[in-house]
Amino acid sequence: MRHIVASIAIAAGALAASAGAQQTVYLCDGTYTDKPCKGGKEVDIAPTRGAHSMSGKRRESTEAVVERIRENNQAAYQKGMKQAQDNMRCDQLRRRREVIDRSKATEALDGERLHIREEQFALKCRRQ
CATH class of the missing domain: 1.20.5 (Single alpha-helices involved in coiled-coils or other helix-helix interfaces)
Structure with a gap:
């Protein structure tokens, strides 16, 4: 039980730390990674206001x-x-x-x- 609580606490801390800092994400051969690769494109992952995150179509929350x-x-x-x-x-x-x-x-x-x-x-x- 203690291990589960500790794992959840560690995961929550890591999630909070990564949410605060803006990461750069790259699209390499159809997969997304945080490390640059040859021929990969930098992807903007900043949250969009009112646009659907996957399709990019305008659908306001x-x-x-x-x-x-x-x-x-x-x-x-x-x-x-x-x-x-x-x-x-x-x-x-x-x-x-x-x-x-x-x-x-x-x-x-x-x-x-x-x-x-x-x-x-x-x-x-x-x-x-």
Whole structure:
């Protein structure tokens, strides 16, 4: 019984040690080996994200699908937040311009009106 437990512990330790270090694998005459051979090709054994390990065909695992959905949701959230901020700023600028347009001292505020128009143009504000 002790021998079995010791063998399992040794095997687990060897597996953990080999998993941490990236090994180079070679394809030699139809067999895979960790030693280079004449005419052999180096094979990339790095895990692929979302591809089947043997066929190389695209077949996403559940984890890869969840991660892709999470990334897409985060990108959409960031885009939505930016649009909301831009829309709020456009509304602020529009209201400020309305105040300037109603003011009697419009000539004195022409510089500010120009600055507001430039910022509205940069933000691609729609005319309302």
